[in-house]
């Protein structure tokens with residue numbers, strides 16, 4: 041029998057990306073507060089948050105396979121989450137201007153019936169073009185930065201900020217599909 045898939049996320053991007061795989065799934069957002077970012081290597085911070093989101097939803101999801109994810113942007117070893125306000129977005133974009141940074145998405149998958157869990161992360165590198173103050177202001181006016189880690193969305197008008205990337209594109213948008221496919225296969229989901 042096909043296993044029930046549950047995406048533990050309120051992110052419309054993650055929903056669209058998972059839908060791209062053509063699998064049936066249900067969405068149950070987690071109640072995890074991401075401001076509780078803990079210390080330690082950034083990739084592990086992303087993994088821990090993904091695990092918390094998946095575990096929170098697994099408690100009330102019934103039988104199935106629960107997927108949690110968390111995306112962070114890292115520059116000079118500082119973690120950039122979602123901007124608090126426009127001024128915060130301005131600071132983030134100014135900091136990223138003309139430079140390479142890293143994007144990590146932690147993913148956690150829980151098989152509720154057996155209690156089996158696996159987690160992992162994906163890393164991508166992103167190079168921003170040098171932005172003028174006017175370009176930063178115009179981008180902020182689009183409203184795009186506000187609900188996104190690092191204050192930009194590569195899948196939207198933010199594409200104009202990104203000169204090049206190395207690694208998985210889907211990881212930057214919020215769900216590394218290749219890695220997720222491998223993790224789901226581990227629990228017997230036939231992704232292809």
Ligand SMILES: Cc1cn([C@H]2C[C@H](O)[C@@H](COP(=O)(O)OP(=O)(O)OP(=O)(O)O)O2)c(=O)[nH]c1=O
Pocket residue numbers: 048049050051053054069070074093109110111112113122143187188189190192193194195198212213214
């Ligand atoms: C860098 C980048 C981030 N993002 C988004 C992906 C995530 O939705 C968001 C980072 O926030 P997250 O805390 O990872 O996720 P979320 O709060 O949106 O959803 P949930 O916790 O319920 O799963 O930033 C983009 O959409 N495009 C980008 O280029």
